[in-house]
Amino acid sequence: MLGTFKYGTAAVLILFSALLLITGDAEEGIFTNHLLVQLHEGGDEEVHQLTVEYAFGSARKLPFGERLYHFYPRDAPKTRRKRSLRRHQRLEKDQRVKNVIVQEGFARQKRGYRDINGIDISMNDPLFTKQWYLINTGQADGTPGLDLNVAEAWKMGYTGKGVTIAIMDDGIDYLHPDLASNYNAEASYDFSSNDPYPYPRYTDDWFNSHGTRCAGEVSAVAHNNICGVGVAYNSKVAGIRMLDQPFMTDIIEASSISHMPQIIDIYSASWGPTDDGKTVDGPRELTLQAMADGVNKGRAGKGSIYVWASGDGGSYDDCNCDGYASSMWTISINSAINDGRTALYDESCSSTLASTFSNGRKRNPEAGVVSSVSVCRFHGPEMYLFAVVLFRNICPNLTWRDMQHLTVLTSKRNKLHDEVHQWRRNGVGLEFNHLFGYGVLDAGGMVKLARDWRTVPERFHCVAGSVQEAHKIQSSEKLSLVISTDACQGKDNFVRYLEHVQAVVTVNASRRGDLSINMTSPMGTKSILLSLRPRDSDAKVGFDKWPFMTTHTWGEDPRGTWLLEMGFRGEAPQSGVLKEWTVMLHGTQSAPYIDQVVRDYQSKLAMSKKEELEEELDEAVERSLKSLMRKGN
Ligand SMILES: *[C@@H]1O[C@H](CO)[C@@H](O)[C@H](O)[C@H]1NC(C)=O
Ligand SMILES: *[C@@H]1O[C@H](CO)[C@@H](O)[C@H](O)[C@H]1NC(C)=O
Ligand SMILES: *[C@@H]1O[C@H](CO)[C@@H](O)[C@H](O)[C@H]1NC(C)=O
Ligand SMILES: [Ca+2]
Ligand SMILES: [Ca+2]
Ligand SMILES: [Ca+2]
Numbered sequence: 114m115l116g117t118f119k120y121g122t123a124a125v126l127i128l129f130s131a132l133l134l135i136t137g138d139a140e141e142g143i144f145t146n147h148l149l150v151q152l153h154e155g156g157d158e159e160v161h162q163l164t165v166e167y168a169f170g171s172a173r174k175l176p177f178g179e180r181l182y183h184f185y186p187r188d189a190p191k192t193r194r195k196r197s198l199r200r201h202q203r204l205e206k207d208q209r210v211k212n213v214i215v216q217e218g219f220a221r222q223k224r225g226y227r228d229i230n231g232i233d234i235s236m237n238d239p240l241f242t243k244q245w246y247l248i249n250t251g252q253a254d255g256t257p258g259l260d261l262n263v264a265e266a267w268k269m270g271y272t273g274k275g276v277t278i279a280i281m282d283d284g285i286d287y288l289h290p291d292l293a294s295n296y297n298a299e300a301s302y303d304f305s306s307n308d309p310y311p312y313p314r315y316t317d318d319w320f321n322s323h324g325t326r327c328a329g330e331v332s333a334v335a336h337n338n339i340c341g342v343g344v345a346y347n348s349k350v351a352g353i354r355m356l357d358q359p360f361m362t363d364i365i366e367a368s369s370i371s372h373m374p375q376i377i378d379i380y381s382a383s384w385g386p387t388d389d390g391k392t393v394d395g396p397r398e399l400t401l402q403a404m405a406d407g408v409n410k411g412r413a414g415k416g417s418i419y420v421w422a423s424g425d426g427g428s429y430d431d432c433n434c435d436g437y438a439s440s441m442w443t444i445s446i447n448s449a450i451n452d453g454r455t456a457l458y459d460e461s462c463s464s465t466l467a468s469t470f471s472n473g474r475k476r477n478p479e480a481g482v483v484s485s486v487s488v489c490r491f492h493g494p495e496m497y498l499f500a501v502v503l504f505r506n507i508c509p510n511l512t513w514r515d516m517q518h519l520t521v522l523t524s525k526r527n528k529l530h531d532e533v534h535q536w537r538r539n540g541v542g543l544e545f546n547h548l549f550g551y552g553v554l555d556a557g558g559m560v561k562l563a564r565d566w567r568t569v570p571e572r573f574h575c576v577a578g579s580v581q582e583a584h585k586i587q588s589s590e591k592l593s594l595v596i597s598t599d600a601c602q603g604k605d606n607f608v609r610y611l612e613h614v615q616a617v618v619t620v621n622a623s624r625r626g627d628l629s630i631n632m633t634s635p636m637g638t639k640s641i642l643l644s645l646r647p648r649d650s651d652a653k654v655g656f657d658k659w660p661f662m663t664t665h666t667w668g669e670d671p672r673g674t675w676l677l678e679m680g681f682r683g684e685a686p687q688s689g690v691l692k693e694w695t696v697m698l699h700g701t702q703s704a705p706y707i708d709q710v711v712r713d714y715q716s717k718l719a720m721s722k723k724e725e726l727e728e729e730l731d732e733a734v735e736r737s738l739k740s741l742m743r744k745g746n
Contacts, residue, residue: 143360144217145216145360147184148169149175149216149363149399150163150182150213151179151213152182153180163184164184167200170186171184176371177402185307218361219361220361221384221386222384222388222425244342247261247263247264247344256528261469261470261554262555264557265556266560272348273345273346273348276345276348276379277351278348279373280328280331280352280353281355281369281381282356282382283313284303284305284311284313284324284354285301285311285350286322286328287352289329290340291329291334291340291341292325292328292333295332295349300349300372300373300376301351304368304369305356305358306354311324312354321357324354327381327383331350332346332350333346335347351377355368356384368403370417371406374406375411375412375413379417380419382419382421385424386437388424388426388427388430388458390430390646390647390649391648391650392434393434393649393656395437408442415511416512417513418516419440420443423435423446423459423460423462425460426460427459428533429647431460431462431646432461432464433463433642433643433661434643439660442513444467444516447549449468449470449549450470455549459548461547461644462547462644463547463640463665464661464662465549466517466521467521467549467552468524468529468552468553468554469553511568512569514612515568519559520559521551521664524551525553529546529553533547534546534547539665540634540635540636540637540666540668540669541669545665570701571701573607573700574697575604575608575671575698576695576696576697577675577696578597578675578696579694580596583690584690586620586679587686588685593678594694595675596674596696597675598675600671608671608702609670609700609701609704610700610701611666611667611671613662613699613700614634614662614663614671614696614697615699616632616660616694617658617694617697618630618659618691618693618694619658619691619692620655620690620692622652622688623687624650624683625655625656626651627682627687628645629644629679631679632663636669638665638666640665640666643661645683655689658693671698675696
C-alpha cells in the first residue's frame with residue numbers, strides 16, 4: 114500500500130524486513146480521518162497552508178522518510194467509510210501534494226489492565242513495604258526471595274540516573290507529586306491529539322490511568338514520603354500518549370516508537386493486537402521501518418530498547434501470533450505472581466525472553482503490583498526497565514543485543530512454576546520455559562554481569578533453507594519436514610552462535626486455531642511455534658509469510674538438521690496446505706562466552722538461591738567471561 118514512498122533511510126535490516134512484512138488479517142475497511150501526506154517540495158509553510166485550505170486540525174512532520182506529514186483531523190477522531198473521503202481526494206489533486214494515504218484504523222488493546230475481584234488499594238500510606246516485587250519478604254502471602262533483586266542493584270548505586278524511559282500509552286499524569294520531578298517534558302509528546310502535553314484524558318466516568326501506573330512502577334520518586342518507589346527511581350520518564358483514540362494507525366505507532374531516539378533510551382509498550390485468541394497481526398510498514406531504524410540508529414547507534422508485554426490472552430492465545438511481541442527487536446516480557454505461579458491471563462510463546470511480576474490470580478489485594486495511583490492491579494514489562502535503566506552508568510556502550518544477552522544469562526528460574534510446560538535446558542545448557550522464557554529478571558545479577566561486559570560480536574543473518582513446495586496436512590497424520598543446513602559456513606554471513614531464529618511460514622487451514630507447529634533444532638531443542646487457539650476459526654487467511662520466532666535455541670550451533678512438525682489437534686477433521694517454511698538464523702560468527710560458561714552458571718544458580726554460592730559463581734563467571742572474551746577478540 115505504501116510502496117510508492119521512498120525511504121531515504123534504508124536500514125541495514127531492510128532486507129530482512131522484507132521477509133518480515135506482515136499481512137495482518139484484522140478487520141478490513143475501516144478508514145480513519147488521519148492522513149499520511151507526502152509533498153513534492155517545500156516544507157512546514159506549505160503544510161500549514163494546506164491544513165488551513167483543506168480544514169485540517171494540524172499537521173506534523175514525520176522524522177522518517179522525506180517530506181512526509183501526518184495530517185490530523187480538526188474534530189474528534191471518528192471513522193469513515195472509504196467513499197465519504199472527498200476532502201482527501203481534493204487534497205490529492207493539489208499540485209503541491211505528491212501522495213495521500215488514508216490511514217487504516219485497527220485495534221490495539223491495553224495490556225495488564227485487570228481489576229481483579231474489584232478490590233482497590235488505598236494509596237494514602239507510604240507503599241514501599243507493599244511493593245513485594247522489589248523486596249519479597251513474604252508479605253501478601255508471597256514466597257520470600259521471589260523478587261526482582263533490585264535492592265542489590267540499588268546498593269551498588271544503580272538507580273536509573275541519566276536514563277529516559279518512554280511510556281507509550283494513554284498518557285501520564287505528569288503533575289502527580291510522585292512523578293513530577295522525574296518527568297522528562299522535552300522527550301514527551303501526545304500523538305493522539307498532536308500536542309506536546311501527553312496528559313491523560315479524564316471523563317466523567319473514566320480515568321485513563323494505565324500509562325500513569327506504568328510510569329509510577331518505573332520512575333516514582335524515592336524518599337519523598339509519597340506513595341511508593343519506582344524500580345529505577347532516579348530515571349526520567351517521558352509520556353508518549355498514543356493509545357487514546359478509537360483506532361490505531363500505522364503513523365501513530367511509527368511516530369511513537371521513533372520519537373526522540375537520541376534522548377529516549379527505552380520504549381515501553383504494554384499493548385498490542387487484541388488478545389482475543391483469534392487475531393494474527395503485527396506492525397505495519399511504517400512501524401516496521403521505524404523499529405528497524407530504532408535498533409540501528411537509536412541511542413547513537415547502540416539501538417533503541419523496545420520492551421513489550423507478551424499478551425493478556427491467557428491459554429487461549431499465543432504471543433507468536435502477535436508481531437510486536439514476537440519481533441526480534443523487542444524484548445518481550447511475561448509475568449508471574451508473587452508465589453511463582455503464572456498469572457491467569459499470561460500468554461505463552463517461544464519468543465518471550467523473560468518474566469517480571471504481576472498480580473493476576475490471588476484474592477489478597479496486596480498481592481498486586483503497587484504504583485503511584487489509586488488503582489493498583491496491573492502488570493507489564495515496565496518493571497524490567499529497572500535493570501536496563503541501571504546500566505548507563507556502568508557500561509554506556511551496551512547495545513540492544515547486549516541487553517538481550519544479559520537478560521538471557523541472568524534471568525532465573527527461581528521458584529517460578531508453570532503447570533503446563535516443563536523447564537528444560539537447551540543445547541548449551543540454558544534453562545528456559547515456554548511461558549516464562551529464561552525466567553524472572555534479576556537486577557543485581559544483570560548489573561554485576563554488565564560491569565565488565567564487552568559488546569557482543571557482530572551479528573549475521575543466514576537463510577538456513579526453505580521449503581517452497583506445497584504439502585498437505587491432514588488431521589490423521591502430522592506433517593514432518595526437515596531442512597539441513599551448514600548455516601552459511603564458508604560464507605561471510607556464517608552464523609555459528611544463535612541469537613534469534615525465525616521460521617517464516619505460509620499455510621492455510623480449514624481451522625487455523627486447531628493447527629499446532631513445533632520446530633526442533635539440530636541440538637535437539639523443541640520450540641512450540643504455535644499452540645492451539647480454540648477461538649480462532651479462520652478458514653481463509655491462514656498465515657501468510659508469518660515470522661514465528663524462538664529465543665529458546667539461544668547460543669546453540671545451528672548447523673545440522675532442523676525439523677518442523679505440523680498437525681491438527683482437536684475433535685473435528687481438518688485439512689490444510691503448507692506452502693512455505695523458511696528458516697532464518699540470526700547470531701554471531703565468533704565465539705562469545707556462551708557454550709563454555711553458561712552451562713555451569715545457570716545450572717548451579719538454578720540449584721540454590723544461597724547468596725554466597727551466587728556470589729562465588731558470579732565471580733567465577735566474570736573471570737571466565739573476561740578471559741574468554743580476551744581470547745575471542
Ligand atoms: C565505548 O565505546 C567507545 C567508542 O567505541 C570507546 O572509546 C569507549 O572506551 C567505550 N566505553 C566503555 C566504557 O566501554
Ligand atoms: C489452501 O490452499 C490450497 C492451494 O492454494 C487450496 O486448494 C485449498 O482449498 C486451500 N485450503 C483452505 C482451507 O483454504
Ligand atoms: C508440539 O509440541 C506439543 C508439546 O510437546 C505437543 O503437545 C504437540 O502435539 C506437538 N505438535 C506437533 C504437531 O507435533
Ligand atoms: Ca494533549
Ligand atoms: Ca515516592
Ligand atoms: Ca496476544
